[in-house]
Amino acid sequence: MLRINRVRTRGRYSAKVLHVEKMLNTLHRFWLHVLLLHALMANISGEDCFSNQKLPDRLSFLGTKLDLSHCNITRLHTTTFQKYLNLQVLDLSYNALEELDFSVFQFHTVLQKLDISHNKLRTINCTTLQYIRGVTHLNMSYNHFETTFLCKEFATLRNLKHLGLNVTKIERYDFMSIAHQKLETVFLGLEYLQQYESGSLQLLNSKMLHVVLPQTLTDSALLLYDDFNITTTLEISNIQCEETCNDMIRHINMVIQKSKVSKLILSNIKMSWPEISKILQISWRSTVEHLSIYMFILVKEFDYLHIDFSEGSLKSLTIENVIPQVFLHGSYKHPLNIFSEMFVENLTISNAEITHLPCPPRPNIFRSLILSNNKITDEIFAQCVTLANIQFLSFQNNILDRLSYVTSMTSTMKSLKHLDVSGNRLYCDFSTRCEWSQSLLVLNISRNKITDSIFNCLPPNLEVLDLSNNQLSSVNKEIGNLKALKELYLSLNQLSHIPDCSHLSKNLMYLNIDENLIHSPSKEQLTNCQNVEKILAGKNKYQCNCELKPFIGTAEILHENLIGWPQSFMCEYPEELKGVILRDFYPSEISCNVFILIGIIVGTLVVLLIIMFFLCKHFDLPWYIRMIFQWLRRKYKVRNSYHDEIMTGKRFHAFISYSQEDSEWVKNSLIPNLEKGDNSIKICHHERDFIPGKTIVENIINCIEKSFKSIFVLSPNFIQSEWCHYELYFAQHSLFGKNSDNLILILLDSIPQYLIPNKYSKLKAIMKHRTYMEWPKEKGKHGLFWANLREAIQTNNPLEGEEVSLFN
Structure with a gap:
């Protein structure tokens, strides 16, 4: 139901003028049916995924990728994918397939990636493997295979580089069919492995092996021994130790000494800190050069444990996604000291909820230190002088606040080249001179609270500066001090103009000012940047008018320098041109010249x-x-000649016009102080002198004509009333004419000129050229005000007798 009520602005005429009521029940019911039909079409399962309702939404550009995961598909037909001949990537994971005949892909000669994991497959038709001989990625993990089911026909998959399997039993020659192939990655989901024959994995030839360890296998040593000897990159998942991991650590210690693994990854593990420390010690004196720990649940206590890191082969340590479930440490040293004491070139501790990292007690060999996605504060490495060799330092997504602390921290890092402090809460607080490392070449301070003052304090030798997503409104000329600057990122700020490239380094090759508030760039601003090889300036608030025309012409000439031209350059204002590409904006010569x-x-x-x-x-x-x-x-x-006759037809000394919101002042103050009960002044008041049965307009006109003067009580409420405006208009154009003094203006409350709507031009003109009386707020001045007002109303002309009708 749609109901429209229009009421007069002025309260005393508050009767409803318009009342329109439309019933939309039919249309409402129609839309309910449409929405219900749409919901039923969207709730597609099983083979309905292949209907025209769902498939187009899952196809990528040119139909090269198709995602049919979670569709509850139970069977594939020969013609299922026949019309998608360009298919390169197909995801059929998380369905209910029980058997698979690869002949459904006989027309797909360009198919490269096939994912059939997480189904119910127990067998496959090996004779049809020839139809996917071009596949490079094949994921068959988490099905119901008892063995690897790698039949001899797998030897035809000569392009295969990535293979995913899961089994419950591995026998000696299961991998014989792919032994000659040089694979990049092999994934083995062995959670439910019940039987393993020694040496079975030795037939695999893969650069990387990812093994999910079994939960119930009695002797894991044989499996681990083979894991550590068939590849240089090994990922082991699912090490779960609620109480102790002594057996697992003993097995790892036994086989790692004879392994050829150089990169070891431990993922999805759950153990205590002492046991992790043992793995660190084992890895430190092995062939492992790179150790990574992902998705790590830390249980029990977290205490400092001393480890001798003086000699070892480990070059990098990465610990990411830590969930601590530990008691507070009670040792004399914080347990994080173990990382500060490490002699590794690259250390990463990310998403581990750490608040600080102690300064190394002696000169360290850190080259790269990444402490992103933590809760590190400004006190990190304060007055730390043992990190002189560090070259890459990242505090991305922490809670750093004061930029001056960051600059002071880097001043002792004599080799620092790359600093990333993006995603913090940094603001400029330079009260003294700023101290940056003179060797710094790359600085990322994006996603902070940086303002324009940053340009007064930047490392002088910078080559790459990222200030995107901050609070910059302009680029100061001090940026010219960066003589070696090659890349400048200023996107997602508040810039209103293209920076003056004459102040920028002559070596600048890349400038990003995307998504700012640039609305009317000039031709000269773009011309000054013509030596910059790549400029990204799209997605700004371009105002398409005549002033933008020279810029568009120059952009067409320099389009090779503008990344995203013309698609990313669109009009934002005016509203009717929003979304129009700048190159398609053609203002007429008449409107612009x-x-x-x-x-x-x-x-x-x-x-x-x-x-x-x-x-x-x-x-x-x-x-x-x-x-x-x-x-x-x-x-x-x-x-x-009829003026005297007109004057004799008056019944009132004055007619009062006011807003209903000011009626209390009129009734209680104005009328009583003017009439005083002696009939010396007679006021026309609508509540007692309007004649019933006549229209409002007729009453207003006749009251004005029967009155010598008209009093208008001006206030902010007055200018909001259209009826008050009409009364003012009628009074101004009465028989006396414009130049008479029949209008008396009382300013009850001040009215700024800008509050008066443009359509009330007459009111503006009257207030500008006529003198008005201002109601004093001080009570002692009221007597003089009433005296002046009575004097302005007094007239020597007599009123017509009371028996004369108002409407002759």
Whole structure:
């Protein structure tokens, strides 16, 4: 139901003028049916995934990728994918397939990646493997295979690089069919492995092996021994030790000494800190050079344990996604000291909820230190002088606040080249000179609270500066001090103009000012940046008007420098041009060239004058004009001659116009102080003097004509009332004319000119050219105000007798 009520603005005329009521129940029911039908079409399962309702939404550009996961598919038909001949990537994971005949892909010669994991497959048709001989990625993990099911036909998959399997039993020659192939990655999900024959994995030839350890296998040593000896990159998952991991650690210690693994990854593990420390010690004196620990649940206590890191082969340590479930440490040293004491070139501790890392007690060999996604504060490495060798330092996504602390921290890092402090809460607080490392070449301070003052304090030798997503409104000329700057990122700020490239380094090759508030860039701003090889300036608030036309012309010339031209450059204002590409904006020459416009106007006026001249000559118009002038002059004389007669028809000294919101002041103060019960002044008040049965307009006009003067009580409420405006208009154009003094203005409350709507131009003009009386707020001045007002109303003309009707 739609109901529209329009009420008069002024309260005393608050009767409803318009009441429109439309019933939309039919249309409402129609839309309910449409929505219900849409919901039923969207709730597709099983083979309905292949219907035209779902497939187009899951196809990528040109139909090269198709995602049909979680569709509850139980069977594939020969014609299922026949019309998608360009298919390169197909995801059929998390369905209910129980058997698979690869002949369904006989027309897909470009298919490269096939994922059939997490189904119910127990067997596959090996004779049809020839139809996927071009596949490079094949994931068959987490099905119901008892063995690897790698039949001899797998030897035809000569392009295979990535293979995923899961089994419950591995026998000696299960991998014989792919033994000759050089694979990149092999994934073995062995959670439910019940039987393993020694040496079975030795047939695999893979650069990386990812093994999910079994939960119930009695002797894991044989499996681990083979894992550590068939590849240089090994990932072991699912090490779960609620109480102790002594057996697992003993097995790892036994086989790791004879392994060829150089990169060891432990993922999805759960154990205590002492046991992790043992793995660190084992890895430290092995062939492992790179150790990574992901998805680590830390249980029990977290105490400092001393480890001798003086000799070892480990070059990098990565610990990410730690969930601590530990008691507070009680040792004399914080357990994080173990990382500060390590002699590794690359250390990463990310998403581990650490708040600090102690300064190394002696000079360290850190080259790269990444402490991102933690809760590190400003006190990190304060006055730390043992990190002189560090080159890459990242505190991304922490809670750093003061930039001056960051600069002071880096001043002792003599080799620092790359610093990333993005995603913090940094603000400029330079009260003294800033101290940066002089070796710093790359600085990322994006996603902070940096303002324009940053340009007064930057490392002088920077080559790459990222200040995107901050609070910059301009680029100061001090940026010219960065003589070696090659890349400058300023996207997602508050810039209103393209930076002056004459102040930037001559070596600048990349400038990103995307997604700012740039609305009217000039041709000169873009021309100054023509030596910059790549400029990203799309997605700004471009205002498409005549001023933008030179910029568009220059952009067309320099389009090779503008990344994303023209698709990313669109009009934002005015509203009717929003979304229009700048290159498609063609303003007319007349609207943009003032000289052409003046020429057309002058030419048109000349033509009109010539036409009027000939019309006057032909139709004798001057004679008609003289006749009209004489008629108007006679009318004016007649009007003056009846002035006295008009004056004798008055029944009131003054008519009062006011807003209903000011009625209390009018009733309780204005009328009582003017009339005083002696009939010396008689006021026309609508509540007692309007005649029932007459229209409001008739009452207003007749009251004004029957009154010597009209009093208008001005206030902010007054200018909001259209009826008050009408009364002012009628009073101004009454029989007395514009130049008479029949209008009395009382300013009850001040009215700023900007509050008066443009459509009330007459009110603006009256307030500008007429004198008005201002109601004093001080009570002692009220007597003088009433005296002046009564004097302004007094007239020597007598009122018409009370028996004369208001509407003669």
